[in-house]
Amino acid sequence: MNKNWTRSAAMTLLVAAGVYSASAHAQETVQLTFRQFDPPTEIEGLVKAIDAWNAAHPDIQVKLETMAGADTLAQLAREVPAGAGPDIQHMAFVWTRDLARSGLVADLTDHIAASPPGAGIEDFLATDLATLDGKVYGIPWTSDTFAMAYRPDLLDAAGIAFPETWDELRTAAGALTTGDGQYGFCFPAGSSPDSGMWTLANYYLWSNGSTLVDETLPGKWEVVVKPEELVAAMTYFNDFFVNQSSPESLITVNSWGDPEIMGGLGRGDCAIAVFPPQTFRAAEAQSEAALMTAKIPQGEVRRISHLGGRALGINPNSKHPEEAWQFVQYLVSADTFATYQQYPAQNSLLEELQFPPTEQGYVEMLPLAQTFERYISSPIPVSTMTALINREFGAVYSGQRSPDEAAQAVIAELQDLLARGKS
Amino acid sequence: MATTQLSNAPASGLVRPLRTRLEPYWLVLPAMLILAFFFAGPAIYNIGLSFQELSLFDIGKQGEWVGFANFAEVLNDPATRQALFNTTLPLTIVTVVIRLFLGLGLALLLNASVFARWRLGWLVRSLILVPWVTPPVVAVAAWKWLLDARYGVVNQLLVGAGILDQGIPFLARTSTVWGAIETMLIWRELPFVVITFLAALQSIPTDLRDAARIDGANAWQIQTRIVLPLLKPVMAVVVLLTTIWTFNNFVYVWLATRGGPGDYTHVLATQMYTASFIDYRMGTGAAVGVVMSLIMFVFALIYFFVLFREK
Numbered sequence: 258m259n260k261n262w263t264r265s266a267a268m269t270l271l272v273a274a275g276v277y278s279a280s281a282h283a284q285e286t287v288q289l290t291f292r293q294f295d296p297p298t299e300i301e302g303l304v305k306a307i308d309a310w311n312a313a314h315p316d317i318q319v320k321l322e323t324m325a326g327a328d329t330l331a332q333l334a335r336e337v338p339a340g341a342g343p344d345i346q347h348m349a350f351v352w353t354r355d356l357a358r359s360g361l362v363a364d365l366t367d368h369i370a371a372s373p374p375g376a377g378i379e380d381f382l383a384t385d386l387a388t389l390d391g392k393v394y395g396i397p398w399t400s401d402t403f404a405m406a407y408r409p410d411l412l413d414a415a416g417i418a419f420p421e422t423w424d425e426l427r428t429a430a431g432a433l434t435t436g437d438g439q440y441g442f443c444f445p446a447g448s449s450p451d452s453g454m455w456t457l458a459n460y461y462l463w464s465n466g467s468t469l470v471d472e473t474l475p476g477k478w479e480v481v482v483k484p485e486e487l488v489a490a491m492t493y494f495n496d497f498f499v500n501q502s503s504p505e506s507l508i509t510v511n512s513w514g515d516p517e518i519m520g521g522l523g524r525g526d527c528a529i530a531v532f533p534p535q536t537f538r539a540a541e542a543q544s545e546a547a548l549m550t551a552k553i554p555q556g557e558v559r560r561i562s563h564l565g566g567r568a569l570g571i572n573p574n575s576k577h578p579e580e581a582w583q584f585v586q587y588l589v590s591a592d593t594f595a596t597y598q599q600y601p602a603q604n605s606l607l608e609e610l611q612f613p614p615t616e617q618g619y620v621e622m623l624p625l626a627q628t629f630e631r632y633i634s635s636p637i638p639v640s641t642m643t644a645l646i647n648r649e650f651g652a653v654y655s656g657q658r659s660p661d662e663a664a665q666a667v668i669a670e671l672q673d674l675l676a677r678g679k680s
Numbered sequence: 681m682a683t684t685q686l687s688n689a690p691a692s693g694l695v696r697p698l699r700t701r702l703e704p705y706w707l708v709l710p711a712m713l714i715l716a717f718f719f720a721g722p723a724i725y726n727i728g729l730s731f732q733e734l735s736l737f738d739i740g741k742q743g744e745w746v747g748f749a750n751f752a753e754v755l756n757d758p759a760t761r762q763a764l765f766n767t768t769l770p771l772t773i774v775t776v777v778i779r780l781f782l783g784l785g786l787a788l789l790l791n792a793s794v795f796a797r798w799r800l801g802w803l804v805r806s807l808i809l810v811p812w813v814t815p816p817v818v819a820v821a822a823w824k825w826l827l828d829a830r831y832g833v834v835n836q837l838l839v840g841a842g843i844l845d846q847g848i849p850f851l852a853r854t855s856t857v858w859g860a861i862e863t864m865l866i867w868r869e870l871p872f873v874v875i876t877f878l879a880a881l882q883s884i885p886t887d888l889r890d891a892a893r894i895d896g897a898n899a900w901q902i903q904t905r906i907v908l909p910l911l912k913p914v915m916a917v918v919v920l921l922t923t924i925w926t927f928n929n930f931v932y933v934w935l936a937t938r939g940g941p942g943d944y945t946h947v948l949a950t951q952m953y954t955a956s957f958i959d960y961r962m963g964t965g966a967a968v969g970v971v972m973s974l975i976m977f978v979f980a981l982i983y984f985f986v987l988f989r990e991k
Contacts, residue, residue, distance in 0.1 A: 331736060331957050338740030355960075359737030386851050448940030450958045506829035508852035517830075526830070613958045641873070652942025655854050 262402045287580045291588075292343035294326035296514075299535045300595040309596075310587055317580045321399045324490055327451055329357075337361045337574060344575040347388035350386040351629055366392045368582045375603050376479050376591050381589075382602045383628050385621035387568050395568030396585055397602035401533050402562045402626040403456060404550040404618030406540060411439070411528040415540065423461060423493060423554045426529070430502035432529040435439035441502040443518045443527035444495065447511035448651025450644035454494075454511075454597060456563060458646050461490045463627070464556025469642060470635045470671060478635050478678075480671045488663035491653045498654055508654045511647075512538065522548065533565070533620055534600060541615065550618025552625075566602050636678025637671065645670055709874060723973075729966035736885065736960035743963060750967035751972055760951060760968070767947040767972075771933070772856040772926045775865050780915070781874030782866070788903070790874065791881040805878070812871035820935040823864040827851065851937055854944050861945060864930045869925075881907070882912040916987050923983075924976050948972050 291307070293300065297592050300323070307321050322343060324332060330352060336342035337360075348356065356362045369378050375397055378384060388397035407419060416435050420426040430441025445453035462468060467486040473479045497503035504526075510517050513538045523528035523544035531553070532540065541548050553562045569588060571581045587593060591609070594601050600619070601607060632639050649663040658666065711738030731749055733741025754760050761909050790808070795801045811819065826832050827850040850860040884907060930949035933939065938956070939946035946954075948968055956965030 334739050355737055359735065361737060370843045447938070448942050449938035450954065504830060504849075505852055506847075506849040508849065509937065511938065517828075644954065644958045648940070648943050651940045652944075655852065655941030655944060656941040657854060657858055657944055 268623075281458050285316055285575045287679055288633075289317060289345065289575075289577060289581055289582065289584055290322055290343040291319050291345040291347070292322040292324055292330050292346035294324055295347075297323060298539065300597075301346075302599075303593075305596040306593040307338060307507045308585065309337075311593070315324075317577075317583065319584055322614075333361055334359075343572060344572055344581045345499075345588075346399070346572060348570050350383055350395075350397065350568055351377045351568050351633055353387045353395035353568050353570065354389050354633060355638070356570065357389045357392075357674055361508060362394045363535045363573040363575070363578065364394060365393045365396065365582070366572065368571075368578075369393055369396075372586070373581070374586050376605045378603050378604050382604065383566060383568075383630075385562060385630055386628055395570045396589055398567045398569045398589055399599040400564060400566035400602040400623075401535070401553045401600055402564055402619060402622045403531055403533055403553060404537070404562070404622050405529060405553060406522060406537050406548055406550050406618070407529040408522060408525060408527075408533045408544075408546055409549050410546050411525060415528075417550045419557055420550075423464070423556060426554045427493070427496060427502075430497060430529065431500055434502040440504050440521075440527050441529060442497055443503060443507060443521050443592070444497075445510045445512055446498075446503070446507045446519065446629050446654055447509055448648050448655075449511040450640065450647060452511035452647040452651075453513045454647045454650050455643040457494065458490055458650060460553055460562060461493060461556065462486060463561045464554070464559055465489070466556070466558035468631065469646075470637065471631060475569045478675055480668055480675060482668065482671075484661070484668060486666075487667055488660040490509060491650055491660040494650065495653050496661065508651065519543075519559075534616065535598075537616070537619075538598070543617060545559065547615070549615055552618055560625055562622045562626045562665075564623075564628045566600075568602075628665065635675070637674040640653065641674060642671070645674075647677060725850060726966045726969055729962055730970045732963045734962045736956060736962055739962060746963065750963045751971070754964060754967045754971060758787070759946065760948070762943070763946045763948050763951045765943060767927055767949070770862065771865075771929070771947055772923060774858075775862050775926055776871075776919065776922050778862070778866055779870055780872045780919065782919070783870055784877055784911075786870075787877035787881055790878055797833045805875070808871050810871075810872050811868050812875075814868065815937060816868055819868045820864055820932060824851065825988060826937065827860055840967070845970070852941055854941065857937060857941065857945055861932055861936050865926070865929075868932075871924065874912060876918055878909065880911050884910050912987075918981060918982075919949045925977065926978075927976055928972060 280455065286657045293303070295303075300321075304321065307319055311318050325594060326349070329346075333342060333356065346362065348362070353362065357364075375381065378393065379394075381397045381664055383397050387393055387397060398487055411433060412419060412429075417429050417432055420429040426442065433439065433441035444457055447454065456629065459469075462482065467482050469477055469480065469482045471481045473481070476546070491562065498505055498508070504517075504518060513519075513530075513532055518530050519532075519536060520543065522530045522540050523546075524547065524653050530540075532550075537548070537550060552560055554560070569585050571585065575581050589601070589603065594606060600610070600623075607623075629639060632642060645667060647657070649667050652658040652666075653663045654659050731745055731747060733746045733750070734741070734744030754839070767823075786808070790804050794806055814822075826834050829835055829847040829849035829852070832847065834850075835844070838844040839847060848855045848856060882888075888906055888910075889902055892906055897905070928949060929947075931952060933945050933947050933950055934953065937945045939950045949972070952965045952968040952972070955961050955968060
């Protein structure tokens, strides 16, 4: 009886010790979740960087989660108020202020002051987009802009130098259209709220000295684009379909990386396209001939593209904000960019990068790029403006509305949205 | 005295003890709780949202109460009226009618005795289910590739056969885009109608047909005077269900065109999504949802009233 009692007590102690040790181990290992929204084809280098972090930090393990970009905002808006969500969130530059305003990302000001990221926050690009009321809510992580991508062999065959202006692009596209399946210029002309048409439409407007809305006096926002400027932009891009130098099927294509554009360039079905760097690299990898990049065409006033990119935010619900901050610092470090082939959003790291000759278009456009800060600061959500522009350009391409009618619709709706935003 | 008599009364008979009387309610309680949690709760929350102005980012917080302002805005918006037209005619009425006729025709064919004689019933029933087991996302993606102007099989066949000089971008043209969406929807959703009608047809006793034949009825008379009247209750359910599912459907239009080109194919469901998740205006989106539910509720009431008024 005594022996049995002793054996039972020993067993109980052993089990208890095991449970304690397991729970102690679990307490020692911090589990973080990092959610990003780029497609799996573009994050191979990021996966390697995270694997390297996990190998070097057995006490802070990071799980990578991927979610489609279009679903990410709504998902955060559902999760964070309920006390859930990933510890670290990958955000488009244009999201940060909206998320900060509603308390869906944590204020990082104290973290930055206590242990500055990289070479200091002043070294980062586009911090204005991550700042609200003097507090920083996101650390700019990657940056990018757009450049033209083309098949030099097709241009050489047609005896054409790469066009410098928008008008020259239209002419060149006509000359590069052969009628046997080769088109001059391919671009996403879809009407979806997230279509790439938004970017091109703004490049055209900005380079010709226009913009949709502006703060004309402090706190006073107005629709400044003139109907004739919108008509000119709509007519310009519609001409590619009217002249058949762009395939009509692109009216349904929303993404830069759509096989119709990316694969089309590689196959020689398209002579010229326009891409962000990651898409260009993917197109280059599968192209049948060499590809090159060039500057975005010049307008009447200047040559311009947008400075886009991604920021990193920390969930205010994170149980491990210190560890999350450590991981954010790792993500913005040179170690991550050693395998993650993105352009860092830090001046010092950008200077260290060696760009391949084929990416010269990006090198030349980066200094000319401007953020969407003006639109982000306006009372109209950028996503609403984007959806409106894409829809109305699409209405022109499909013949639903004339450029005049579509331009009037854009201006009327922008004015309505401004009035609503002010109320 | 009376109290004593009652308390001494046997448990069985006209007066049952309270526990026994409550028993059915306890039994249905779990189902009621599940219904309340998953259906009534969200519906009530949505109705509440439709009277508020609330950003997507502030979901979970209390919005500003604006009365019927969201409904007034939604009902006065020409885009909503266009979306209502698109939802009602090309999306719902056209596809429901085609599914009804095509489904009934196919069911009658599949019910033919020849399949039973050749023991092929299982094969045709399995084949007819292929679209139904294909997820809508996959079905739309596949159809988009099939209909692609330059690389799609449909256009390549038409060009190869000399019918067309060059492929048609079906989803880019206003003249063809609704036909393309309707084709995707009908292809994916037809099996439900076929299988339901087939099950109903197989439940009709063969004696009725035999008796009619002996009385001199021809095949047409048997179908129209015996089979179709007996299918009426099933048809009622099929029409009601397919109408409600299609009217509220978001997937086909969104995946195929995102409401484009321009706003040509926007329907109420895509309007609701755009208001909520693109414009971040949850109250407006919720108001569109409430309007959709009310339309379907009224439709269901009228439909049943007209269909079964003789009873």
